[in-house]
Every structure is written in C-alpha cells, then in structure tokens.
Amino acid sequence: xxxxxxLTSTFNAxxxxxxxxxxxxxxxxxxxxxxxxxxxxxxxxRVLALDALYTTGLLTLLTLGIRSQSTxxxxxxxxxxxxxxxxxxxxxxxxxxxEVIEP
Amino acid sequence: xxxxxxxxxxxxxxxxxxxxGGLVTLIGSLGLLRLPDLYARMHGPSMGTTIGTASxxxxxxxxSSAASERPVIHELLITMLVVxxxxxxxxMLLKAxxxxxxxxxx
Numbered sequence: 001x002x003x004x005x006x007l008t009s010t011f012n013a014x015x016x017x018x019x020x021x022x023x024x025x026x027x028x029x030x031x032x033x034x035x036x037x038x039x040x041x042x043x044x045x046r047v048l049a050l051d052a053l054y055t056t057g058l059l060t061l062l063t064l065g066i067r068s069q070s071t072x073x074x075x076x077x078x079x080x081x082x083x084x085x086x087x088x089x090x091x092x093x094x095x096x097x098x099e100v101i102e103p
Numbered sequence: 104x105x106x107x108x109x110x111x112x113x114x115x116x117x118x119x120x121x122x123x124g125g126l127v128t129l130i131g132s133l134g135l136l137r138l139p140d141l142y143a144r145m146h147g148p149s150m151g152t153t154i155g156t157a158s159x160x161x162x163x164x165x166x167s168s169a170a171s172e173r174p175v176i177h178e179l180l181i182t183m184l185v186v187x188x189x190x191x192x193x194x195m196l197l198k199a200x201x202x203x204x205x206x207x208x209x
Contacts, residue, residue, distance in 0.1 A: 008114075011111055015109060015114040015117055015121075018118040021121070032133055032135060033132055036135050042203070044196060044200040048135070055148065056151065059128060059156060059159050063159060065167075066117075066159075066163050069166060081185055088195070089192055092199040095200075
C-alpha cells in the first residue's frame with residue numbers, strides 16, 4: 001500500500017512536468033506559426049498559418065485546463081474551435097471568389 | 104495552484120499522451136515554418152490538428168473524469184468538431200490556393 005502511494009505521488013510529479021513540457025511545445029509551435037503568419041509570401045500562406053495558430057491556441061487552453069483541473073477552459077476551447085473553422089472558411093472563400101457572401 | 108492527487112491510471116497514459124501530442128504539434132508547426140511551398144506546408148499543421156488534438160483531449164477527458172469522480176465525455180465534442188472541420192477548411196484553402204497560383208500550373 002505504501003509502495004502504491006509513493007508511486008502515485010511520483011507519477012503526479014512526472015505528470016506535472018509533462019504538462020509543462022506540452023505547454024512549452026505549444027508555445028514554440030505558436031511562435032513558429034506567428035513567424036509564418038508575418039512573413040508568409042502569399043495570402044494563402046497567412047491563412048494557413050492563422051489556422052495553425054488557432055488550433056495551437058486551442059491546445060494551449062486545454063493544457064491550462066488540465067493543469068488547473070477546471071472545466072472553465074473547455075468552453076473557451078470550444079468557441080475557439082468554432083470561430084477558427086468559420087474564419088478559415090470565410091478567408092478561403094474570400095481568396096477564391098473575391099467576396100464572402102455573394103448576392 | 105494545487106493539483107489534487109491524480110490516480111495512476113490518469114498519470115501514466117497522460118504523461119505519454121501529453122509528450123507525444125506536444126512533440127507532434129511542435130514538429131508539424133516546424134514543418135509549417137520550414138517546408139518550401141504551400142502545398143508541402145499544408146501537411147504540417149494537419150498533424151497537430153489530428154494527433155495533437157486527439158491526445159490532449161484524451162488527457163483532458165481523463166483528468167476531468169478523475170477530478171469529478173464520474174465519467175465526463177463532453178471533451179469529445181471538441182474532438183468531433185475539429186476532426187470534422189479540419190478537412191473541410193483544408194480543402195477550401197487548397198482550392199483557393201490552386202485558383203490563385205497560376206504560375207505553378209506546369
């Protein structure tokens with residue numbers, strides 16, 4: 001029983017470090033996507049980088065929710081997923097047709 | 104910020120999934136930065152969208168299930184939304200890029 005308790009606390013520490021590592025990875029990924037967003041040669045590169053930035057921001061919010069064990073971050077992540085999809089769709093529609101909603 | 108003690112069935116697969124998801128997302132974003140043209144760059148972030156989102160959402164599902172001591176499955180909503188919407192937006196962006204990119208048609 002004592003072994004199980006010490007194993008549980010050890011793996012809790014490892015899990016906290018894994019959450020830190022994942023947050024570091026997502027922050028670096030957001031940095032790379034921002035660099036592509038700033039210097040992307042054409043408009044479609046920028047739209048792709050914005051889509052990647054949205055997805056990585058969603059993952060960062062979910063990691064924050066894991067770290068603080070609260071469900072408040074879930075709603076924000078859901079909203080980011082929805083608006084990211086709609087935004088990418090509208091931007092690619094604009095690139096394809098010249099306007100988003102055609103009369 | 105104090106985390107309450109998580110049981111072993113959360114922390115062991117959770118550590119593995121978080122490390123895998125973080126690394127895959129980082130590699131995909133590095134591909135977005137480094138690959139030469141748009142049609143190659145499009146492959147990078149889709150790795151983070153699929154594997155990264157799936158693993159992090161699985162960990163989030165396990166953590167909130169263990170914290171509230173009942174099965175919580177509402178994270179599957181985001182998974183379904185992201186998995187269903189990523190190919191659609193990717194196809195639309197690819198169509199726009201093909202339409203705009205007249206130089207590359209050889």
